[in-house]
Amino acid sequence: MTEQQDSPAEAGEVRHRTIKSFVMRAGRMTEGQQRGLDQGWPKFGLELADGLRDFDALFGRTAPRTFEIGFGMGHATLEMAAAAPEQDFIGVEVHRPGVGALLNGAMTQNLSNIRVYSCDALEVLRDCVADASLERVLLFFPDPWHKSRHHKRRIVQPAFAELVRSKLRIGGVLHMATDWEHYAEHMLEVMNVAPGYRNLAEDGRYVPRPEERPITKFERRGERLGHGVWDLKFQRVD
Secondary structure: OOOOOEOOOOOOOOOOOOEOOOOOOOOOOOHHHHHHHHHHHHHHEEOHHHOOOOHHHHHOOOOOEEEEEOOOOOHHHHHHHHHOOOOEEEEEOOOHHHHHHHHHHHHHOOOOOEEEEOOOHHHHHHHHOOOOOEEEEEEEOOOOOOOHHHHHHOOOOHHHHHHHHHHEEEEEEEEEEEOOHHHHHHHHHHHHOOOOEEEOOOOOOOEOOOOOOOOOHHHHHHHHOOOOOEEEEEEEOO
16 A cells, blocks of 8 residues: 655755655564565665666566555565566565565565565656556555545646656556545546546446456455445556
8 A cells, every 4th residue: 555745845945745655654573574674675675776777687587567556565466476477576665564574475485576666656667667668557555545635645646647657668557446436536537637548447437356456355354344446447558
């Protein structure tokens, strides 16, 4: 799950509100999560400061590449990467226990098709990912900021749609999912007017849950409580 915050303005600059893909959260680290950070980060961790990366060189191959914004504890990422060894996955998450959990899982399952950033996902997209290089961008269950006065903090905004479009190859897909119907409507409203996209839903609204998106424990609990989940897929066409 991803969250957002307002970034402080630099000294001497005019203050502009900038959408972040996270709010920094503290959390206790388990032994396995710490092991993931200690042993897995040198193998799979990437740094924002390194700038634009050659992912073909990093992964040692040319393959379809998925970029996931806010992987939480990494369960879905691990499941997708294990199910598609012919694809590469770049995940971004600021919650350190989640980063450690994903790295520990990658080592435990002996996966080599995962790389991880622990910083703002939007900065990674802007500074580290080449244009027209991604097969998919995933945004699963971002913070809905359900209060009206907080809607401006939502990550899905016109600028986000344009940034993602520039990084997707022609034919690449932005896949979003949320369990907040009002946020799903907001996503739909933003994406329907975003240039260069086509809605892949037959009815022009939401797609059925794709088989490639794992069902999380969080989602199963919501289903038991009668909560809905809305999936949106928009393909870059221009």
